[in-house]
Amino acid sequence: MSVISIHNLVKTYPLGQLSVHALKGVSLEITAGDFVSVAGPSGSGKTTIMNIISLIDTPTQGQVFINDKDTAVMNRRELTRLRHEEIGIVFQSFNLLPVLNVMENVELPLVIGKNRMPKAERREWVNHLLEEVGLQDRLGHKPSELSGGQQQRVAIARALATKPRIVIADEPTANLDTATGERVLEVMKTINKTEGTTFIFSTHDPGIWERADHVVFLRDGLIESEKRR
Ligand SMILES: Nc1ncnc2c1ncn2[C@@H]1O[C@H](COP(=O)(O)OP(=O)(O)OP(=O)(O)O)[C@@H](O)[C@H]1O
Numbered sequence: 001m002s003v004i005s006i007h008n009l010v011k012t013y014p015l016g017q018l019s020v021h022a023l024k025g026v027s028l029e030i031t032a033g034d035f036v037s038v039a040g041p042s043g044s045g046k047t048t049i050m051n052i053i054s055l056i057d058t059p060t061q062g063q064v065f066i067n068d069k070d071t072a073v074m075n076r077r078e079l080t081r082l083r084h085e086e087i088g089i090v091f092q093s094f095n096l097l098p099v100l101n102v103m104e105n106v107e108l109p110l111v112i113g114k115n116r117m118p119k120a121e122r123r124e125w126v127n128h129l130l131e132e133v134g135l136q137d138r139l140g141h142k143p144s145e146l147s148g149g150q151q152q153r154v155a156i157a158r159a160l161a162t163k164p165r166i167v168i169a170d171e172p173t174a175n176l177d178t179a180t181g182e183r184v185l186e187v188m189k190t191i192n193k194t195e196g197t198t199f200i201f202s203t204h205d206p207g208i209w210e211r212a213d214h215v216v217f218l219r220d221g222l223i224e225s226e227k228r229r
């Protein structure tokens with residue numbers, strides 16, 4: 001079964017009198033439990049595609065199906081709900097809340113709503129996640145007191161907090177040194193294996209995309225090739 005299926009995705013950004021053709025007709029099937037890397041050089045369309053499958057942005061043309069549901073026929077509320085229930089997102093620019101410390105940022109999605117967890121259980125789970133990303137000694141720090149790489153690891157832990165079925169991460173290791181990037185990838189892979197969570201992450205780093213089970217090579221807004229392990 002496809003958790004994400006996109007058909008002939010086109011994204012054109014207006015730019016003054018001109019337009020930028022960021023995606024020129026991209027089709028892709030992502031099955032449940034897949035560990036997918038969207039690889040490609042700067043400007044190839046990685047962020048554009050990640051934003052569209054995260055339901056943050058809409059395509060100019062083409063279709064996006066999540067769990068076989070056509071997202072084009074869903075209203076804003078249904079889209080938001082689908083996103084909150086199914087998808088964990090890691091942004092290229094972390095998007096952490098500056099007034100909250102590391103622990104609070106990660107546990108925020110578990111404090112209210114459908115994903116609410118009792119405090120003791122929540123603290124234990126969040127501690128575990130922060131340990132996995134190597135930040136157990138930074139629980140009380142504010143994002144501004146962390147390096148870029150550390151902030152990215154907090155963002156990854158937060159995306160994993162609700163145990164979403166799908167995690168979409170745009171360049172999750174771009175701001176990390178090689179060893180830390182490897183560790184973050186290992187965390188994602190472990191959760192992929194143990195929970196069956198589908199991961200889709202973009203990267204321009206060969207050392208990272210080589211670790212994926214399914215690599216989609218983007219170039220100039222088109223899929224150049226695809227490799228499955
Ligand atoms: N809001 C926008 N308005 C106009 N053009 C845009 C916009 N966002 C992206 N683009 C253009 O679309 C193309 C694809 O951009 P995108 O951000 O998806 O690339 P990317 O593969 O993520 O690159 P990077 O590795 O640098 O993050 C680029 O040519 C970019 O300049």
Ligand SMILES: [Mg+2]
Pocket residue numbers: 046047048092170171
């Ligand atoms: Mg990008």
